[in-house]
Amino acid sequence: MLNKIRNIQWRQVGYFFLGISSLIGVFMLMSLVSKKDQVQVCTSLKVLVEGKETFIDQQDISSMIHEKFGRVVGRSLNEIPLQKIENELKKSPYVSEADVHMDMDGTMQVQVMQREVVVRVINQAGQEFYVDSKNQKIPVTLKYVPHVMVANGNIKEGYKKALEPVQSTIVKDLVDVVAHTKHDDLWSNQIVQLYVNEDRDIELIPRVGEQTLIIGNADSLDYKLSRLATFYKHIMPRVGTGAYSKVNVKYGGQIICERNGDWFIDSLQMQMNKK
Structure with a gap:
């Protein structure tokens, strides 16, 4: 009997009981946290709205939560549907991402990222909508008018519902043109x-x-814009800002200008005039 007791791996036994004690401690701690959550109440609501636009603000978010889910401050934490609130925020056409969670001190943290719009489209019927950086349509609001490029004219595509994707090639091309020009010092200042x-x-x-600058579609944009830059740097200084009514770089290898009076000059003559 004594030999059996001596042969027991007491170190392993100690580790075993230590593990059991740790598990019991974890369960007790989880039980205490659970009970605390049941009795702890929301002490405050903190809203953070991020993004370059201001379609919505902290007051808009707080009002929406209050209208759809009631007052949250003062309610016990287990009564506040955090996931439903987060999902509801994501339904807004102006919200790209949303995160709702509780801090240990009972503060309800709401973080919202707004969508970034790229261009404002006014179609041929006079209907207006924005297009965001993901090529989705955003409704126009009277509350906020972002400083973005406006595109109008013979555009057939309309607006039916928020966040529907852009369908037509022409609107996609317009978005591409804005994307190519908005970070360029020359074109971001020159194109209105x-x-x-x-x-x-x-x-x-x-x-x-x-003059009107004609580029056709969005194919080979860098090449087309480089030819327009050639016009501004080498030709306009010689002929003046009002010499031409149209400058067309739609066709490869050419800068076709229409002078007031229906006189055309081709790319070869342009090169000669530059010298």
Whole structure:
């Protein structure tokens, strides 16, 4: 009997009982936390709205939560449907992401990321909508008008519901044009509007100069814009800002200008005039 007792691995036995004690401690702690959650109440509501736009603000979020879920401050934590509140926030056409959680001190934290709009479209019927960075349609609101490019003219695509994807090639091209120009110092300052003419070509309306800049579609944008830059750097200084009514870079390898008076000059002559 004594030999059996001596052969017992007491270290392993100690580890076993230590593990059991740890598990019991964890269960007791979880039980205490659970009971605390049942009795603890929401002490405050903190709302953080992020993003470059201001379609919605902290007051809008707080009001929405109060209207749909009632007052949260003062209610016990287990009575507040955090996941439902988060899902409801994500339904807003102006919200890209939302996160709702409780802090240990009972503060309800609400973080909202707004959608970033790229262009404001006014179609041929006068209907307006925004397009965001994910090519989804965002409704226009009177509360906030973001400083983005406006595109109008012969655009057939309309607006039916929030967050529906863009369908037409022309609107997708308009978004691409804005994406290519908004971070460029020259074009972000020079282009004030986009227009789709009767030939379904995209025109850039400049801030300086009376000429219309025709690029066609969004194919080979870098190449087309580089030819327009050539016009501004080498040709306009020689002829003046009002010499041409149209500058067309729709066709590869050419800068076609229409002078007031229906006089055309091709790319070869442009190169000669530059020298």
